[in-house]
Amino acid sequence: MTRLHxxxxxxxxxxxxxxxxxxxxxxxxxxxxxxxxxxGFGRHELILRLDxxxxxxxxxxxxxxxxxxxxxxxxxxxxVPAVVAADESYILMTRVAGETxxxxxxxxxxYAAARPLLAAQCGRALAAIHRMPPSCLAQEAPEEGAEDxxxxxxxxxxxxxxxHPVFELALRRLAADRPxxxxxxxxVHGDFRNGNLIVGPDGIRAVLDWELxxxxxxxxxxxxxxxxxxxxxxxxxxGGFGDYDELIDAYETAGGHPVDRDALRWWETFGVLKxxxxxxxxxxxxxxxxxxxxxxxxxxxxxxxxxxxxLRMLREKPVxxx
Numbered sequence: 001m002t003r004l005h006x007x008x009x010x011x012x013x014x015x016x017x018x019x020x021x022x023x024x025x026x027x028x029x030x031x032x033x034x035x036x037x038x039x040g041f042g043r044h045e046l047i048l049r050l051d052x053x054x055x056x057x058x059x060x061x062x063x064x065x066x067x068x069x070x071x072x073x074x075x076x077x078x079x080v081p082a083v084v085a086a087d088e089s090y091i092l093m094t095r096v097a098g099e100t101x102x103x104x105x106x107x108x109x110x111y112a113a114a115r116p117l118l119a120a121q122c123g124r125a126l127a128a129i130h131r132m133p134p135s136c137l138a139q140e141a142p143e144e145g146a147e148d149x150x151x152x153x154x155x156x157x158x159x160x161x162x163x164h165p166v167f168e169l170a171l172r173r174l175a176a177d178r179p180x181x182x183x184x185x186x187x188v189h190g191d192f193r194n195g196n197l198i199v200g201p202d203g204i205r206a207v208l209d210w211e212l213x214x215x216x217x218x219x220x221x222x223x224x225x226x227x228x229x230x231x232x233x234x235x236x237x238x239g240g241f242g243d244y245d246e247l248i249d250a251y252e253t254a255g256g257h258p259v260d261r262d263a264l265r266w267w268e269t270f271g272v273l274k275x276x277x278x279x280x281x282x283x284x285x286x287x288x289x290x291x292x293x294x295x296x297x298x299x300x301x302x303x304x305x306x307x308x309x310x311l312r313m314l315r316e317k318p319v320x321x322x
Contacts, residue, residue: 003090004033004048011085011092012039030063034095047081050090064088065138069187069210072136077128079206096206098198102232105199106240117203119242122192122225123250125207130186130218130256137187137215149270150175157277160284166307170273173314179219179263186257188216193230194239218257222247223267228309229275229302269313276306 001021008016021035033048049063067086070093074080081093105111105118154171157164190212198206224230226237226244234240238247248259283300285291 001033003050004035007048007050007085007090007092008035008037012037012044015039044084045095046084046092047095048090048092062088062138063091066210066213067091068138069132069136069213072132073129073207073210076132078125078132079204081206081208096198098200098205100195100198100208102194102230102240105194105197106232106234110201111199114199114201114203115241118197118199119236119238119246120250121204122197122239122242123247123252123256124254125204126189126192126218126221126225127251127254127256129189129192129207129221132187134185134187134215137213150178153274153277156281160277160280162280162284164276164280164303164307166310167273167276170269170310170314174266174270174273177266179260179266184217184257185215186218188214188218188220190214190216190221191224192221193225193227194232194241195230217267219259219263219267220271222251222259222264223269224271226264226268227271227275229272229306265313269310272306272309272313276303276310279303279306 001023004021005018008018017038018035019038021033024032024034031048031050033050035046035048037044037046051063064086067083070080070083070091074082081096084092084094086092099105099108099111106115150171157167157171189207189210191209192207196207196209197204198208225239225247228237231237231240236242237244244261244264248261248264252258279299279302282296283303286293286296286300
């Protein structure tokens with residue numbers, strides 16, 4: 001792969017060799033490669049993310065902006081892969097050993113000792129993310145608080161032209177019962193969940209996928225982590241591996257903002273709604289010919305699951321502290 005070898009030569013010099021490289025699955029407009037680079041100083045196990053030739057950038061931060069975020073995250077104490085080099089077209093980073101597949105993290109014996117640690121580790125990682133300096137965000141990064149998130153996703157649903165009465169009900173209820181605005185604005189990861197974490201037997205080793213980072217309400221991240229879809233069949237509400245109290249206590253102890261549980265429940269409900277609408281969007285990409293894909297088509301069955309979860313959540317009150 002010519003571009004890969006060009007980057008290795010630019011970063012490590014002409015004498016570097018690449019005895020191993022493999023493209024990892026996933027990503028339409030960005031490629032991800034695992035590679036080993038050998039130099040006179042030893043062997044380097046790396047991950048390379050780069051834009052596919054001729055492909056438009058995905059929504060979210062550019063790769064250079066994502067690298068800036070990851071460096072700021074590391075400075076703030078967030079576990080992330082170390083950025084080796086980056087520009088507008090690629091990020092080269094260290095390869096962190098561990099697992100990202102949620103079903104393995106939640107079920108395999110290899111992670112049995114890690115599971116009881118994960119909720120608290122998530123709380124501490126999120127507290128660190130939320131103290132990152134806003135200046136680390138690219139100028140084009142969206143500010144979720146600058147527009148009404150309920151209105152934004154209502155507009156998205158309307159554009160899809162698909163009738164979903166449960167989503168309409170949830171939108172109305174969320175608009176009428178929104179938490180008081182405390183004017184809190186922090187760096188928000190935007191997709192902090194089980195599946196975007198590298199986990200080893202000792203727990204979280206790295207937080208991945210920073211392209212959706214923005215300025216917003218920090219409870220958005222906590223609520224998204226608790227969305228039922230990211231529990232993968234487990235009854236435990238935080239990522240399938242922990243309880244609310246473990247997450248909140250660790251978050252607040254690590255310096256995170258005080259957590260209003262009603263507001264957290266609002267953001268969790270909003271996250272279920274948002275994921276449900278995204279499922280519709282992905283399915284429409286397949287049905288309307290934008291991207292024919294069995295995977296996208298299969299996501300369609302998740303829509304009714306989110307509708308059921310929303311109906312249940314709209315009837316229940318937040319869990320009180322233990």
